[in-house]
Amino acid sequence: xxxxxxxxxxxxxxxxxxxxxxxxxxxxxxxxxxxxxxxxxxxxxxxxxxxxxxxxxxxxxxxxxxxxxxxxxxxxxxxxxxxxxxxxxxxxxxxxxxxxxxxxxxxxxxxxxxxxxxxxxxxxxxxxxxxxxxxxxxxxxxxxxxxxxxxxxxxxxxxxxxxxxxxxxxxxxxxxxxxxxxxxxxxxxxxxxxxxxxxxxxxxxxxxxxxxxxxxxxxxxxxxxxxxxxxxxxxxxxxxxxxxxxxxxxxxxxxxxxxxxxxxxxxxxxxxxxxxxxxxxxxxxxxxxxxxxxxxxxxxxxxxxxxxxxxxxxxxxxxxxxxxxxxxxxxxxxxxxxxxxxxxxxxxxxxxxxxxxxxxxxxxxxxxxxxxxxxxxxxxxxxxxxxxxxxxxxxxxxxxxxxxxxxxxxxx
Amino acid sequence: xxxxxxxxxxxxxxxxxxxxxxxxxxxxxxxxxxxxxxxxxxxxxxxxxxxxxxxxxxxxxxxxxxxxxxxxxxxxxxxxxxxxxxxxxxxxxxxxxxxxxxxxxxxxxxxxxxxxxxxxxxxxxxxxxxxxxxxxxxxxxxxxxxxxxxxxxxxxxxxxxxxxxxxxxxxxxxxxxxxxxxxxxxxxxxxxxxxxxxxxxxxxxxxxxxxxxxxxxxxxxxxxxxxxxxxxxxxxxxxxxxxxxxxxxxxxxxxxxxxxxxxxxxxxxxxxxxxxxxxxxxxxxxxxxxxxxxxxxxxxxxxxxxxxxxxxxxxxxxxxxxxxxxxxxxxxxxxxxxxxxxxxxxxxxxxxxxxxxxxxxxxxxxxxxxxxxxxxxxxxxxxxxxxxxxxxxxxxxxxxxxxxxxxxxxxx
Numbered sequence: 046x047x048x049x050x051x052x053x054x055x056x057x058x059x060x061x062x063x064x065x066x067x068x069x070x071x072x073x074x075x076x077x078x079x080x081x082x083x084x085x086x087x088x089x090x091x092x093x094x095x096x097x098x099x100x101x102x103x104x105x106x107x108x109x110x111x112x113x114x115x116x117x118x119x120x121x122x123x124x125x126x127x128x129x130x131x132x133x134x135x136x137x138x139x140x141x142x143x144x145x146x147x148x149x150x151x152x153x154x155x156x157x158x159x160x161x162x163x164x165x166x167x168x169x170x171x172x173x174x175x176x177x178x179x180x181x182x183x184x185x186x187x188x189x190x191x192x193x194x195x196x197x198x199x200x201x202x203x204x205x206x207x208x209x210x211x212x213x214x215x216x217x218x219x220x221x222x223x224x225x226x227x228x229x230x231x232x233x234x235x236x237x238x239x240x241x242x243x244x245x246x247x248x249x250x251x252x253x254x255x256x257x258x259x260x261x262x263x264x265x266x267x268x269x270x271x272x273x274x275x276x277x278x279x280x281x282x283x284x285x286x287x288x289x290x291x292x293x294x295x296x297x298x299x300x301x302x303x304x305x306x307x308x309x310x311x312x313x314x315x316x317x318x319x320x321x322x323x324x325x326x327x328x329x330x331x332x333x334x335x336x337x338x339x340x341x342x343x344x345x346x347x348x349x350x351x352x353x354x355x356x357x358x359x360x361x362x363x364x365x366x367x368x369x370x371x372x373x374x375x376x377x378x379x380x381x382x383x384x385x386x387x388x389x390x391x392x393x394x395x396x397x398x399x400x401x402x403x404x405x406x407x408x409x410x411x412x413x414x415x416x417x418x419x420x421x422x423x424x425x426x427x428x429x430x431x432x433x434x435x436x437x438x439x440x441x442x443x444x445x446x447x448x449x450x451x452x453x454x455x456x457x
Numbered sequence: 458x459x460x461x462x463x464x465x466x467x468x469x470x471x472x473x474x475x476x477x478x479x480x481x482x483x484x485x486x487x488x489x490x491x492x493x494x495x496x497x498x499x500x501x502x503x504x505x506x507x508x509x510x511x512x513x514x515x516x517x518x519x520x521x522x523x524x525x526x527x528x529x530x531x532x533x534x535x536x537x538x539x540x541x542x543x544x545x546x547x548x549x550x551x552x553x554x555x556x557x558x559x560x561x562x563x564x565x566x567x568x569x570x571x572x573x574x575x576x577x578x579x580x581x582x583x584x585x586x587x588x589x590x591x592x593x594x595x596x597x598x599x600x601x602x603x604x605x606x607x608x609x610x611x612x613x614x615x616x617x618x619x620x621x622x623x624x625x626x627x628x629x630x631x632x633x634x635x636x637x638x639x640x641x642x643x644x645x646x647x648x649x650x651x652x653x654x655x656x657x658x659x660x661x662x663x664x665x666x667x668x669x670x671x672x673x674x675x676x677x678x679x680x681x682x683x684x685x686x687x688x689x690x691x692x693x694x695x696x697x698x699x700x701x702x703x704x705x706x707x708x709x710x711x712x713x714x715x716x717x718x719x720x721x722x723x724x725x726x727x728x729x730x731x732x733x734x735x736x737x738x739x740x741x742x743x744x745x746x747x748x749x750x751x752x753x754x755x756x757x758x759x760x761x762x763x764x765x766x767x768x769x770x771x772x773x774x775x776x777x778x779x780x781x782x783x784x785x786x787x788x789x790x791x792x793x794x795x796x797x798x799x800x801x802x803x804x805x806x807x808x809x810x811x812x813x814x815x816x817x818x819x820x821x822x823x824x825x826x827x828x829x830x831x832x833x834x835x836x837x838x839x840x841x842x843x844x845x846x847x848x849x850x851x852x853x854x855x856x857x858x859x860x861x862x863x864x865x866x867x868x869x
Contacts, residue, residue, distance in 0.1 A: 057741075058508060058734055060498045070727055073497050081731060082490040085482055085666055086472045087809045096470060119668060120532045120708060123726040127708045155707045248727060254497055256531060256668060256729030293705050295567045296532060296539045312814075314535040315482055315660060317668030319493060320732065322470055329469075397499040402724070 063391075064418070066427050067399030068198040068372050068411045069226065070248035070255050071418050073323075077253045080326035081319045088315050097306060100321060103328035104259045107228065107251075107336070108243055110235035114262035116306040117324050118297070119317040122225040122246025125258030127155050128297035129221050129242045132270045133190050135290045136160030141188035141218070143167075143174035145204060146197030147402045148223060156192060159293060164188065170404055171363040171374075173204045180212040190219045196227030196369040198249075198411065199402050201362070203231060203369040210239025219266050225249060228259075229331055230343030230371040230415055241266040250343060250371055252416030253327040257320035262299065270300045343370040346414035346424055349451040353428040354412070356450030357435065357442045362409050371419065374401070374409040378440050383407045386434050394430035424451050475803075476830070478839050479811030480610040480784050480823045481638065482660035482667050483830050485735075489665045492738035493731045500727050509718060512733060515740035516671045519640065519663075519748070520655055522647035526674035528718040529736050530709070531729040534637040534658025537670030539567050540709035541633050541654045544682045545602050547702045548572030553600035553630070555579075555586035557616060558609030559814045560635060568604060571705060576600065582816055583775040583786075585616045592624040602631045608639035608781040610661075610823065611814050613774070615643055615781040622651020631678050637661060640671075641743055642755035642783040642827055653678040662755060662783055664828030665739040669732035674711065682712045755782040758826035758836055761863040765840040766824070768862030769847065769854045774821050783831065786813070786821040790852050795819045798846050806842035836863050 065071045086093045101115045108115065118125040130152070134140055140161040142152045145168040153163050164186045168174045174193075183191060191213050196203045206222060213220040219241040224233050228243075230250030235243050244260040247253030262270065273289040292298040296314060305313040331339055347370040351361060354375050362374035377383045383400065387410065390396045399411035414424060428447035435442050477483045498505045513527045520527065530537040542564070546552055552573040554564045557580040565575050576598045580586045586605075595603060603625050608615045618634060625632040631653040636645050640655075642662030647655050656672040659665030674682065685701040704710040708726060717725040743751055759782040763773060766787050774786035789795045795812065799822065802808045811823035826836060840859035847854050 056511070058492060058495055058737055060496050060504060060508075063496070063498050063502065065497065065499055067499060070497055070500065070730065073731075078494040078496070078731070080470060081493040083470055084472050084475070084490070085477065085485050085660075086475050087477055087479060088482060090475065090803070090809065092472060092475075099468070120536060121726045121729055124532060124536075124708050127706065131706075151707070158703060158705055158707055248497075254729065254731040255727040256732050291570060293570055294539065294543075294709075295563070295570055296536050296709070297706075314533045315667045317533055317666065317732075318482065319485075319490070319666040319735070320668050320729075323731070325470055391502070397502065 074252040077326045080322045112261045114267040118258040121255045125244035132299035134159045138189035147199035148194045152192045173367045176208040192221040195224045201374045251327040257324040346419035349454040352454040353447035353451035357447040371415045372413040389434045486664040489738045524673045526679040530670040533667045537656035544711035546571045550601035559611035560606045564604045588620040604633045607636045613786045663739040669736040755831045758831035761866040764866040765859035765863035769859040783827045784825040801846045
């Protein structure tokens with residue numbers, strides 16, 4: 046289809062006020078947005094390489110790791126997922142994926158595109174995968190990589206990880222964890238849990254815009270990536286002996302990207318400077334509050350929202366023992382059109398709540414309390430609006446019940 | 458290597474003043490930096506999808522095309538190069554690459570990683586590839602894709618493209634052009650020249666930060682991408698019959714990304730919202746000036762810089778008939794240490810000029826006049842500083858000669 050030139054709207058972008066209480070992206074911290082307006086410096090300016098080093102230091106703390114190989118991937122969270130898998134997985138390798146929601150399926154798909162044979166251990170939506178079942182599958186399939194989502198916003202479940210690292214190490218499998226939705230609002234312990242590669246994004250509990258993806262690799266994972274065949278990029282050569290297949294991507298080749306972030310400073314793509322400024326400020330905001338304090342703030346906000354929606358008489362989806370702190374899946378009452386409620390929340394209150402995927406589509410709303418929105422006023426405002434909208438849709442809801450229950454939860 | 462936790466520098470980023478006169482990134486337009494601090498809206502908020510549509514319209518104008526399939530890739534320019542090649546090239550396909558500098562080698566490397574058999578037509582550094590040689594090679598190799606750099610900053614050469622499109626169309630080859638370094642400062646005519654896919658980045662003549670990459674696909678190219686096997690992403694299925702191999706990347710799968718930018722609005726990765734704001738503002742700034750006026754401004758700045766360095770007695774590298782407007786390769790005089798001059802320019806004048814790659818390393822400086830820096834004052838300031846630094850290094854340079862020559866060129 047061809048598009049005739051038309052009078053292009055040359056408007057200044059002037060986004061309306063929104064309280065983003067969905068599963069992400071959420072409102073970015075204004076400090077982070079301001080950080081992006083700092084002027085650029087050159088790619089190899091000592092100031093810039095200093096900023097890169099400082100950002101690595103900050104994300105080592107955020108990810109609770111001493112991994113030297115800690116960096117940003119220049120893209121959204123999904124870019125880092127793919128960078129991890131395409132860099133670790135050689136064609137024909139077996140990858141084991143515990144699947145308990147949509148983003149587990151995404152790991153399966155990305156691993157297959159990288160040429161993996163994929164085995165899965167599946168849990169029904171709303172539950173997590175039994176760590177013992179993962180251990181059994183590791184012994185049965187002897188995978189090269191175990192790839193697992195930590196917090197899957199599609200179901201709001203948080204997979205227990207602490208017991209998986211040991212079995213992976215014992216069987217020489219590398220453990221990759223997608224912590225996009227959990228990092229900053231739930232405990233993520235890269236080194237204590239024996240996670241080999243962890244990736245995330247800014248647009249959930251880190252309170253930044255999408256477009257930069259923190260990642261860390263254990264020495265074992267970094268060595269595995271480095272053992273892939275080195276590619277002559279342009280005029281670049283590497284004297285190392287090739288030992289594995291070529292990584293299928295240049296842009297997401299973590300061996301090359303690490304050589305850019307490391308002391309060799311080999312030219313790769315130009316670092317996305319303004320997004321690095323954003324990622325740096327996200328980490329600074331988080332560490333000033335303290336990791337434990339931020340997780341506790343997310344826990345309290347999530348608990349208050351949960352108490353509130355339950356007090357409104359709404360059921361909540363998923364195993365209560367394994368809920369993430371930062372998103373609640375609220376079941377849509379019988380007779381209510383899910384999207385009509387979302388539209389009224391947005392149109393009348395400028396509050397965005399989330400729809401759902403796959404088997405949950407139309408059956409649950411996903412309400413997030415993430416980043417700067419893990420706040421009492423955001424929780425109470427959302428509950429007050431939801432009460433009004435539900436009543437207008439003919440649902441019998443106790444007046445003030447949601448707000449009062451959330452206030453009590455906060456007071457507890 | 459393990460890194461012990463250390464007292465992380467939690468400094469506010471406060472980049473020093475820099476005049477970035479290298480081959481990119483250059484100083485971003487302050488309007489573009491400010492645009493990024495606008496608040497976020499949700500991924501499927503009608504406001505956001507409206508912004509996406511507006512951005513598509515703007516880049517159709519910037520790229521001089523009526524292609525419906527016009528969008529942003531969420532990464533730096535290199536992400537869009539890889540998206541184009543991995544989406545177009547099936548394993549075993551022949552790709553023909555005219556190579557006349559470093560970035561041609563990059564196209565070779567990326568095409569090979571995508572599984573292509575690559576044929577090249579090579580020109581020495583400092584020259585372009587004879588379009589007749591490209592036509593002959595198309596007839597000889599019958600490639601599926603011809604991939605060519607428009608302006609290669611490594612040599613400052615601009616490849617003539619106007620005659621290549623017809624021969625590609627005649628032999629059913631898709632013509633991909635990397636216009637990263639040329640777009641906005643040199644004439645780029647997607648439809649008039651019969652270019653099937655064009656990609657770019659923000660950080661050169663568009664005057665933005667790196668991290669978002671405009672791209673456009675002709676209907677023929679879009680159909681070729683759509684004919685690749687569709688992947689079930691998570692719970693997504695597509696009824697189309699598979700006709701080609703699966704695209705090796707999820708993040709850079711243009712079939713899926715186009716379904717996100719198109720009317721189906723299928724969920725893919727979350728659009729990098731703040732970088733979209735930047736890309737939108739870059740296009741607005743450019744179109745307010747006018748494409749022809751912007752190209753002419755770059756032409757004048759480049760000509761003035763060229764006159765200035767020649768008046769300083771310096772030789773200029775590369776075929777004068779095929780120089781890009783926006784970067785000049787200045788030969789390093791005998792006995793001068795190239796990096797010492799660059800360091801003095803940066804340390805004493807806060808002006809960054811570029812080093813060079815490969816056969817030119819240490820032999821030329823690359824001085825760019827791009828985006829907001831394609832300005833008379835930036836050119837004169839750079840020449841005045843360069844004169845001082847060269848004299849301090851013992852080079853006999855005529856006092857004021859560079860600045861005067863540039864002023865005369867501007868007055869002409």
